[in-house]
Amino acid sequence: MNQQNELENTASKQKGTRKRQNNHAESNSANNHKVSSSKAPKKIACTECRQQKAKCDAHDKAPGPCTRCMKRGIECRLNSDYKRTFKRAKIAQMEKEYEQMRMKLAYQNSPVVQSQNINPSNPPPISSTVIQRNNSPFLPPISALSPSATIPAQPVPVGSVQSIPPYFSPSPFPSSATRMIPSPPPHHPPMRHTPLKEEFYPIPSNGPPSSSANSQFSSSPQILKSPQLYQTALGKVSEDKSLFSNQYLGPSVVRVATGEQQTFFGKKIPEPRSVPKLNLEEGLAECSPKSLGEVTLSSDQIRVLFLDFVACYHPMLPIVDINKGIERLHRLCPILFWTIMFTALRRHKSATLSKFEAQKLYFSLTSSLKSALAELTISPITRYAPSELEEPILNVSSVYSVQALLIYTLWPPLTSSLSADNSWNSIGLALFQAIH
Amino acid sequence: MNQQNELENTASKQKGTRKRQNNHAESNSANNHKVSSSKAPKKIACTECRQQKAKCDAHDKAPGPCTRCMKRGIECRLNSDYKRTFKRAKIAQMEKEYEQMRMKLAYQNSPVVQSQNINPSNPPPISSTVIQRNNSPFLPPISALSPSATIPAQPVPVGSVQSIPPYFSPSPFPSSATRMIPSPPPHHPPMRHTPLKEEFYPIPSNGPPSSSANSQFSSSPQILKSPQLYQTALGKVSEDKSLFSNQYLGPSVVRVATGEQQTFFGKKIPEPRSVPKLNLEEGLAECSPKSLGEVTLSSDQIRVLFLDFVACYHPMLPIVDINKGIERLHRLCPILFWTIMFTALRRHKSATLSKFEAQKLYFSLTSSLKSALAELTISPITRYAPSELEEPILNVSSVYSVQALLIYTLWPPLTSSLSADNSWNSIGLALFQAIH
DNA sequence: ACCGGTGCCGGG
DNA sequence: CCCGGCACCGGT
Ligand SMILES: [Zn+2]
Ligand SMILES: [Zn+2]
Ligand SMILES: [Zn+2]
Ligand SMILES: [Zn+2]
Numbered sequence: 074m075n076q077q078n079e080l081e082n083t084a085s086k087q088k089g090t091r092k093r094q095n096n097h098a099e100s101n102s103a104n105n106h107k108v109s110s111s112k113a114p115k116k117i118a119c120t121e122c123r124q125q126k127a128k129c130d131a132h133d134k135a136p137g138p139c140t141r142c143m144k145r146g147i148e149c150r151l152n153s154d155y156k157r158t159f160k161r162a163k164i165a166q167m168e169k170e171y172e173q174m175r176m177k178l179a180y181q182n183s184p185v186v187q188s189q190n191i192n193p194s195n196p197p198p199i200s201s202t203v204i205q206r207n208n209s210p211f212l213p214p215i216s217a218l219s220p221s222a223t224i225p226a227q228p229v230p231v232g233s234v235q236s237i238p239p240y241f242s243p244s245p246f247p248s249s250a251t252r253m254i255p256s257p258p259p260h261h262p263p264m265r266h267t268p269l270k271e272e273f274y275p276i277p278s279n280g281p282p283s284s285s286a287n288s289q290f291s292s293s294p295q296i297l298k299s300p301q302l303y304q305t306a307l308g309k310v311s312e313d314k315s316l317f318s319n320q321y322l323g324p325s326v327v328r329v330a331t332g333e334q335q336t337f338f339g340k341k342i343p344e345p346r347s348v349p350k351l352n353l354e355e356g357l358a359e360c361s362p363k364s365l366g367e368v369t370l371s372s373d374q375i376r377v378l379f380l381d382f383v384a385c386y387h388p389m390l391p392i393v394d395i396n397k398g399i400e401r402l403h404r405l406c407p408i409l410f411w412t413i414m415f416t417a418l419r420r421h422k423s424a425t426l427s428k429f430e431a432q433k434l435y436f437s438l439t440s441s442l443k444s445a446l447a448e449l450t451i452s453p454i455t456r457y458a459p460s461e462l463e464e465p466i467l468n469v470s471s472v473y474s475v476q477a478l479l480i481y482t483l484w485p486p487l488t489s490s491l492s493a494d495n496s497w498n499s500i501g502l503a504l505f506q507a508i509h
Numbered sequence: 510m511n512q513q514n515e516l517e518n519t520a521s522k523q524k525g526t527r528k529r530q531n532n533h534a535e536s537n538s539a540n541n542h543k544v545s546s547s548k549a550p551k552k553i554a555c556t557e558c559r560q561q562k563a564k565c566d567a568h569d570k571a572p573g574p575c576t577r578c579m580k581r582g583i584e585c586r587l588n589s590d591y592k593r594t595f596k597r598a599k600i601a602q603m604e605k606e607y608e609q610m611r612m613k614l615a616y617q618n619s620p621v622v623q624s625q626n627i628n629p630s631n632p633p634p635i636s637s638t639v640i641q642r643n644n645s646p647f648l649p650p651i652s653a654l655s656p657s658a659t660i661p662a663q664p665v666p667v668g669s670v671q672s673i674p675p676y677f678s679p680s681p682f683p684s685s686a687t688r689m690i691p692s693p694p695p696h697h698p699p700m701r702h703t704p705l706k707e708e709f710y711p712i713p714s715n716g717p718p719s720s721s722a723n724s725q726f727s728s729s730p731q732i733l734k735s736p737q738l739y740q741t742a743l744g745k746v747s748e749d750k751s752l753f754s755n756q757y758l759g760p761s762v763v764r765v766a767t768g769e770q771q772t773f774f775g776k777k778i779p780e781p782r783s784v785p786k787l788n789l790e791e792g793l794a795e796c797s798p799k800s801l802g803e804v805t806l807s808s809d810q811i812r813v814l815f816l817d818f819v820a821c822y823h824p825m826l827p828i829v830d831i832n833k834g835i836e837r838l839h840r841l842c843p844i845l846f847w848t849i850m851f852t853a854l855r856r857h858k859s860a861t862l863s864k865f866e867a868q869k870l871y872f873s874l875t876s877s878l879k880s881a882l883a884e885l886t887i888s889p890i891t892r893y894a895p896s897e898l899e900e901p902i903l904n905v906s907s908v909y910s911v912q913a914l915l916i917y918t919l920w921p922p923l924t925s926s927l928s929a930d931n932s933w934n935s936i937g938l939a940l941f942q943a944i945h
Numbered sequence: 946a947c948c949g950g951t952g953c954c955g956g957g
Numbered sequence: 958c959c960c961g962g963c964a965c966c967g968g969t
Contacts, residue, residue, distance in 0.1 A: 115966090118952060126960060128953050160959065405968095551954090554964060562948060564965055596947065841956095 120155040121147060152364065154407045357398030365411050366441035368434060375399060377425040378417035386416050390483055392476050406473030408445050409480075415442050416484045439486050446481055556591040557583060590801065590843050793834030801847050802877035804870060811835060813861040814853035822852050826919055828912050842909030844881050845916075851878050852920045875922050882917055 119139050122129030131139035131149055138149030358376045362369060370378070376399070383395050393402070393409065403410040418435040422428040555575050558565030567575035567585055574585030794812045798805060806814070812835070819831050829838070829845065839846040854871040858864040 116952080122953085123951085125958070126953060127958095157960090552964075558965090559963085561946065562965060563946095593948085 115153075117151060117153050119149045119151050121145070121149065123155055124157045126157065154363070154365065357396065360399040360403065363403060363407075363410070365407070365438065365445075368437045368441065370414060370434070373425050374434075375414065377423050378414050378421060381421050381423070382413045382417040386480070386484065390480060392479060402473075406477065408442075409473040409477040411438065411442050411445065412477040412480050414438070416480055419484060419487065435487070442481070443486065446478060551589075553587060553589055555585045555587050557581070557585065559591055560593045562593065588800070590799070793832065796835040796839065799839060799843075799846070801843070801874065801881075804873045804877065806850060806870070809861050810870075811850065813859050814850050814857060817857050817859070818849045818853040822849075822916070822920065826916060828915060838909075842913065844878075845909040845913040847874065847878050847881070848913040848916045850874070851922075852916055855920060855923065871923070878917075879922065882914060 116132040118129035119131040142149035421431040552568040554565035578585035857867040
């Protein structure tokens with residue numbers, strides 16, 4: 074018979090029992106929310122066991138490695154954000170991409186190698202691959218939105234690589250995502266993206282939103298009370314760089330510079346000046362070091378970046394409830410947290426984090442975050458797919474995810490790519506309206 | 510320090526211990542497979558608890574109802590195949606479809622209700638909705654394929670209902686599926702389906718009405734049925750019914766009757782004659798009654814249907830290891846099992862199951878199975894999506910699922926729909942190659 | 946009441 | 958080693 078234990082499943086959460094989770098110091102700061110909820114003694118499996126979906130007793134074996142890891146003689150890391158990778162799929166996909174790339178390269182080489190690297194600062198160290206996708210035969214109707222007078226708005230600086238030639242698409246999937254890249258094998262620098270699946274029929278026009286009055290169901294518990302308008306696919310793409318000028322305003326921003334007030338999709342931007350001082354004094358900035366993929370940020374780095382975000386970016390898109398504090402935000406939605414870190418890293422420079430380090434981290438984070446976000450746009454939708462959703466209903470789970478996407482859309486990666494794919498913008502739009 | 514509590518988490522699902530699983534009579538027939546390992550005392554949650562994803566102790570509470578069910582005063586059913594439904598999504602989607610349908614109906618009513626019921630036997634009792642999809646602008650190269658000289662191949666009587674006019678379509682989603690329909694509330698007779706997302710392009714020809722017969726409009730619980738015509742990327746269009754002639758060959762079949770051997774996408778078909786007698790004597794045909802959605806089949810019905818499949822359909826597409834026996838096949842992949850039942854029901858007629866009953870069951874199964882299959886095409890892919898799949902790699906889990914899809918593709922529903930969407934065929938193709 | 950997410954069994 | 962599933966916790 075089985076003597077499966079599990080006796081330990083401790084269950085009981087909060088309450089008196091506290092554990093150390095990952096031993097890091099934790100100033101629980103009785104945040105206003107509910108009653109204090111000490112950390113999370115949640116039992117979690119180590120990364121290796123998660124990958125193998127195997128039973129893990131790391132939680133018991135105190136600070137020691139879990140049985141499996143010990144047996145394998147590998148390091149037993151505990152990371153509550155770790156997500157397993159689908160090895161087989163990833164391998165197959167990489168193979169295919171590789172093959173495809175090689176083929177294309179051998180076949181004809183004049184692939185445009187946009188050289189204009191406006192950014193005078195420093196050349197992207199790691200770099201994130203740039204694959205353009207632009208199957209939709211029409212450009213986004215930037216119309217309604219004033220043609221951002223501030224941005225150079227170059228058509229397509231891209232070093233494009235149209236994808237999939239003689240491929241047969243099983244179905245028009247908008248999927249994309251390259252998973253969080255945990256760090257299984259050595260890690261491959263490139264790591265493509267390829268968002269859409271080419272469909273082999275003309276497809277006249279793709280229906281632009283056109284609000285459907287259906288606004289049934291839920292709503293965001295907080296935040297975002299913008300008037301609706303985004304009636305287009307949030308058009309605009311554009312490259313990055315060169316926007317030093319207008320402070321932190323990212324490329325995607327479509328400022329209605331029609332002379333009036335700053336606007337973001339019809340929403341007034343609360344004057345970048347009003348830096349919400351935020352009661353950071355209350356330890357809301359406290360946090361433990363965290364890592365995504367290969368990148369790890371120390372408590373101090375996180376703190377300083379968060380403050381940077383609050384001061385420089387948040388004012389422009391005050392949708393995140395920064396008062397929740399770093400730790401809580403991270404718990405609620407790691408992706409949001411990382412998007413914030415990512416955004417802050419854009420041009421950060423401080424004693425704690427040099428510009429160079431920031432840049433390095435920024436690029437390192439790029440692919441991971443990109444994948445995570447891409448996954449976000451597909452994952453939740455697919456989850457609900459079973460019951461079929463016309464307009465995916467975007468239960469992109471919490472609003473947090475939406476926030477992350479919006480932030481990302483506003484301040485996309487400096488190395489272009491991804492956001493260049495208009496589908497992303499559409500998604501952004503959809504999400505935006507989903508929030509209301 | 511945590512004083513884990515709970516008395517009740519007792520756990521232990523042990524092995525040797527036998528339990529009653531689902532109280533149904535069970536002829537466990539020591540299946541040959543391995544040694545020992547009688548049935549599956551696996552601890553399973555009751556349907557209600559599954560739906561609510563709540564802890565269920567039905568396994569312990571012997572034959573009695575689980576604690577939760579008892580508290581709620583509802584029947585505590587145990588069904589290992591039960592899959593929870595995504596209520597919110599389903600509701601939203603139904604609402605939308607309803608609205609859409611109503612709108613369309615009010616806008617212009619000339620709904621086409623072709624009457625010609627070729628099948629002289631009996632009128633389809635339940636019927637499944639029929640939504641035509643026909644976006645591919647090109648006709649299939651029926652050329653190379655010999656037009657199975659047996660089929661009359663009438664042009665297109667189509668009784669269609671174009672769908673979704675000014676719809677949103679955030680992205681070209683091929684999704685579909687309306688989940689297994691467990692049997693939530695009272696249950697609505699209509700229960701539409703809407704396979705694809707209509708990309709509102711013109712769509713060339715639309716089968717004009719003709720008909721006579723019942724031109725019911727408005728809220729008709731059930732809708733027209735009609736022969737279908739799908740043309741797919743794989744080429745081939747075709748009508749259903751009337752293929753009695755060429756035995757059981759379904760419409761999607763593309764026989765390369767170039768004089769050589771039978772082929773199915775390049776794979777040789779082992780001569781329909783060779784009816785693999787199969788050692789049914791060994792109790793491989795043993796099984797317990799099973800149900801999918803609202804449909805339930807008795808042991809005898811299953812047995813006779815399975816034999817029918819083995820004798821008439823299997824020879825044409827010998828991809829299923831029928832020697833595994835009914836029970837095992839069902840365990841390995843319920844969908845495969847149901848696809849087999851579904852296919853066999855097509856034209857079944859026996860003492861155990863009259864033609865009428867078969868038809869009735871066939872139509873009842875249609876939507877459930879359709880949903881399940883649709884889900885299959887999206888679900889697994891999405892699962893893998895995280896690691897990004899260009900051509901979804903189709904790890905549609907086990908081969909069994911693929912088999913189910915192939916069978917379904919070969920012998921699509923008599924009432925058209927869904928398979929009318931060429932993407933399905935593409936999928937079929939893709940899957941096929943996935944198998945090798 | 947729902948359900949996202951996580952642990953991890955069982956099978957390939 | 959991989960992973961589909963499935964039980965269930967914890968948050969809404
Ligand atoms: Zn472990
Ligand atoms: Zn470990
Ligand atoms: Zn229960
Ligand atoms: Zn119950």
